[in-house]
Amino acid sequence: MVDLDAEEPRSIIEPQRPIDFFSEPFRSAKKLLKKIRGASRKTYLETAAVVESLAEAHPNLSEEELIAWLCSEGRLSYREAVGHARFRSHMSGFTEQVDKLDLNVDVVQHLLVADKATQAECLLRLAQGDTIDYPAINDIYKRNRAAARSEESLANAARSAAMRQAADRCRVRLERGAAELVAMFVKLQAKHAVIYENDSDENGESGWFETQYDLEDKKYLEAVIGIQEAAATVLRHLEALFGSEHADRADILEIALKDDFQASVALSWHALVDLSAGRFAGYDIEPWSDDPRRLRQCIEFLAGSESGAVPLRTKRKVKLPVLPSKSLRMIDIAAGIGGTVLGLESAGFHPVAAYEFSLSARKLMDENYPAVSRPQMDPLVGRYQFAPFTGKNIGLVTSGTSLKHFSLEPRAGRLDPSYDNFGHAVNAIRTVSPSAFFFEVDPRINNQENSKFRRHVETIIEELGYDIRWSLIAVSRIGLPQIDPRLVMVGMRDGRIRDLEIPVMIEPVTRTVVDAIGDLVSSHIIGDDKDSKLRLDWVESWKAACADKLAPMIVNWTPHAPASDEWANIFKIDIGKYTSSRPTSEEIADPAFRLRLTSAMLARIQGIPDEWSVTGANGEWHRDLIETAVPPVLAKLVGFAIFSALTGEKIDIQKSMSEPLRQPPPPVKKVWFGNRYAGRRWSVEVPEDWSPRNGLRSFRYISDEAAQIADWRATWKGEDDHPLDAATSTYGN
Incomplete structure (x- = not known):
């Protein structure tokens, strides 16, 4: 049995330059090896068909009996027998794909012992032109196995592992005391809460309700004292386990980005201090309370009914982000109407310049994206127009329109640079020296008559120090209603192309x-x-x-x-x-x-959102600008792959590709703060989901972590200026 958890040594030998891999001996050897591999695969599939016919003729035959017969009578090795027996139950439905995708027998053997999700992803990657070998299968298998575990189970596992390091007896006392404290919260609300309907407030708004507690009621005060005493006991248990020195509340989110458990413990310590000092009222410990101290969530965390006390959005270790945490600089050499700019911005690339020859396209970019510089492409200037970005640490060079017209020389009498996009692309790469480049290319470059031009372009770019990868992207799986795949060319320096992994959508986003x-x-x-x-x-x-139906080629x-x-x-x-x-x-x-x-x-x-204008002020529009535009979702998908390869940051691609390219402002809610006895009361508007106000809700992406920390610090900025009264709560509805 093949062990997918085992590590296989793999050495990569770089050939000594110069070697002409396109010479006749290499081409002849490639054809011969392909023929031999095809014959081997054909023999394997024919053997698998014979084994399948045996199994169908004898449905009561067990897998073990079939393997034994194949070894003794069929003269197959044990590994071959196991592979053929399992091919019937695991991959018999993929026989046509195995043959069509030019798989070697060794890869098939490894796929046989993989789970269904790994098999499906490997076949999809093969279909889009990726190379699949044993290490790739192993990586996909391990990632799928890890992804199968839910976020909540991972969080609870982390919490349980950390708790086991403490003394079991203290842990049990802490959890039991916290659970009793939660029960006291429930009892207080059930016996002493009164909901009042208000006719109108100071703004004339009516029909709203407010929960009130009779703060002078003797039984209510006795219940509050009981909570204080219970909280003091739980505080002692917590300090016995984790000490009495903890970070300030304002610093807790920064800690949470690295260690949720430590941050939750610190926030819970602050909650217990406030509870034991009586700095709370009944509505501060209700399940739906807007109290930013999160008193109830903290106690539920200590009791074990919650996996964390800090807001769930900070759980970076168990949940991949949907958006990148920073932006890399990019330039677009032929922006068109800006489809690539739109898609790549949500994948972590900030445009510093979007060149374009067409006046109509530049006017549309003025309307859609006024913040980016839009220099006019001058086909007579050539490579020197990109000189301002030499040595400017550009992460990506791209084109908003597809590369076509297979020539590096401008066409006679044509000033439109779209007829020389390949030439401008090579000039931009040579002048700017970006970390990576990405272009969509007319798929006819793969035709035999254009093979010489393709090899010529590859040679020029490789001499500039870049490795190139060509990929066919099944755009029908990422929300584009088109049946034909798109061909993209990606290049990277310094060997980083090995880290490039174009994502495949196991759960496709489909639109007819x-x-x-x-x-x-x-x-x-x-x-x-x-x-x-x-x-x-x-x-x-x-x-x-x-x-x-899906649309055919435009x-x-x-x-x-x-x-x-x-x-x-x-x-x-x-x-x-x-x-x-x-x-x-x-x-x-x-x-x-x-x-x-x-x-x-x-x-x-073409996947361009409705709010992205494609027509001029007078309603005029140019079909070529839309037809040749790189679909934003394609740019977003490839952009994520490049961003991850350059930075090492992983993104939740599946969820991100389901998100809109432009996110609307969030609904907000009003959170009230006040001192009931001093008569001071003030409100703050925050997003309903407590998410950052910035981010991709506008075009310029601001770090998710930074925005959250800023919001959190702003909440606690005045804590020292307005100390909590020992007898009453400063926080209210």
Whole structure:
């Protein structure tokens, strides 16, 4: 049995330069080895088919009996017998994929003992062009196994491990005392809380409720004293275990970023000090209390019913962040309408310049992203236009439009730099020397007639000190309603390309054409004529025909390609023409009627959000700007991979790709602070989820940790200025 937990030594021998790997001996050897590997794989699959037929003919035959027969009568080794027996139960449904993806037999053997999630991810990675070998399978297996454990179970495991280091007897007393204290909280609320309805407040707002406690009631005061005494006892148990010196409240979130347990203990110590001194009222210890001291959560943590006392958002060790914690600098050499800028910003890259030749595109960038510098691309200047960024620590060079027209020389008579994007890309890399670069490339570069140009570009870039990786990204799995994969070229310096791992979406985010533009088509066809049966019927018929369909290649890539017929025959769309006018009833009644897309529909198919403007002030728009735009979600996915390879920071890709590219401002709630006897009362507005006010809710990302710490420190800034009264609580509803 193959042990996926075992480490396999792996040495990487760098060839001595110069070696021409494209010479005839290497090409011939590559073809021969591929042929031999194919024959080996064919033999393996044929043997697997024979074994499967035996198992089907004898359904009562156990796996052990089958393996024994294969060894004794079939003359297979034990490892081969086990592999073929398990192939039937584990991977018989993937026979076609094993053959198509050019897998070697050794990789298949390792996949056989992997779990289903690891098998699925490996096959997806192979489909997008990644190399899968034993170490890669092992890494994926270990990551999936770790990810299978829930956040809560990891947090509880960490808490239990830390608690076991203390004396068991003190731990039991601490937990038991804390549980009794929680029960006293519940009893206080059940017996002494009174909810009052207020007719109106000082602002004239009515219909709201407030919980009140009779602070003069003798039984209430006795219950409060009982809580004080119980809290003092629990405090002694806690100090016996963890000491009596703990960080100030203002510093606790910084501690939580490194050690949740230590931060929770410190916050709980402060809570017990306040409780034992009587600095609380009934509403401060209710489950829904807005008291920032988190009194009840702290005691529940000590009792073992909560895995932590600090806000859950600080649990960095058990929960990967959805957004990067910092930004790297990037420049865009052909921004277009800014799709790459939009996607990469949410992946941790801040644009310092977005070059663009088109005046229309620059006007749209002025509207969509006024904060970024937008120098005009000058095709006559060449490489020198990028000189201001030489030595400026640029993390990434990219292009907002795809690279096409396979030449490094400008086309005669054409000043549009999109006809020389490859040349500008090479010039930018040579001049700026970024840590990495990323470009989407016309997939026809993989055609045989363009192989010489591709090798030429690779040689030039490699001589500049970069390693290159080509990847086919299945964009249909990241929310783009397109069936064809996108080809991307990524390059990195200093051997970092080995750390690059383009994510695959095991749980894909899928959108069909109807999901993407269905509402726009309905509005465009029906409009205000909601009673028109002709228009309603056409829309319903169109939605039914396209319900589960993904869009074919956008025609701009390949004019006169069969994709045009697919658009017309399956989607009833004339992809070669666009419109901003509604069709007439006479046009719709014609059986040959084909819908023409609007700018908004084309933008949706490209994954550009509605709030990102693609039309000018007068409604004019240029189809090429949208058709050649790099989809923002593609830029975001590849950007995450590059960011992680450059910084070592891991991101929750699955969750992040489900998040919108632009996040709206959060709803806020009002938290009241006050001294009931002094008559002072003030309020603070905070997000309902206590998340930072900044971040990607605007475009410029601010460190999540830094924003949380700033909010937390602001809450406790006045604690020393307004000392808590020993007899009453300073915190209220």
